[in-house]
Amino acid sequence: MQCMGKLFLSVLFTSVSILGVNQKNT
Structure with missing residues (x-):
């Protein structure tokens, strides 16, 4: 469960x- 949390x-x-970079480029 802990591994799953870290992965998530x-x-x-x-x-x-990625979203932050995309917003800056727009």
Whole structure:
């Protein structure tokens, strides 16, 4: 369960970072 949480957090953080970069470029 803990591994799942870490994986979910890293995926969430990555998507947020990508979204942030996309918004800056727009």
